[in-house]
Amino acid sequence: xxxxxxxxxVPRSPAEAMSGCAERxxxxxxxxxxxxxxxxxxQHSAATLYKWMSNGRLPLTLVLPFEHACGTPLITRYLxxxxxxxxxxxxxxxxxSTEDLQQLQAVLHTAVGALLAFYNGTxxxxxxxxxxxAGLESLVWHRGNVQQHGHPQLELGEPHE
Numbered sequence: 001x002x003x004x005x006x007x008x009x010v011p012r013s014p015a016e017a018m019s020g021c022a023e024r025x026x027x028x029x030x031x032x033x034x035x036x037x038x039x040x041x042x043q044h045s046a047a048t049l050y051k052w053m054s055n056g057r058l059p060l061t062l063v064l065p066f067e068h069a070c071g072t073p074l075i076t077r078y079l080x081x082x083x084x085x086x087x088x089x090x091x092x093x094x095x096x097s098t099e100d101l102q103q104l105q106a107v108l109h110t111a112v113g114a115l116l117a118f119y120n121g122t123x124x125x126x127x128x129x130x131x132x133x134a135g136l137e138s139l140v141w142h143r144g145n146v147q148q149h150g151h152p153q154l155e156l157g158e159p160h161e
Contacts, residue, residue: 006072008134010081014056017078025070040069088140093148104138111135
């Protein structure tokens, strides 16, 4: 099974966003649903979290704690994409590493490849839009990082992936 690219994957529904968050929490932080519900969301059991995940109706006040505990803003990314908006991490103004630039190049290469495949009729519009969105978000982040370069920010906390 191919690993999901968490930085560019955009869920198609609130329920998919929540299950993606839970999958990422288990994969990255070894946090199962029971632990997420009781330790991070203040619930008595995981039953309510299971219910919210099945119907995609997590209370708004729990979205940020849930995303923070899972380590990825997939619900926020879904909401932004549903409104036709891009979600870009705040640039810090710090120098980018060669790995950052290689990742940018790979994302842009994937976006151009998706466009070529779409116009050749071998790719669907949905996957092409996802690849283009990932490329645009990466470029916008680097643009903001260049703008912020004269006034670098302190790196506080762990960045979202």
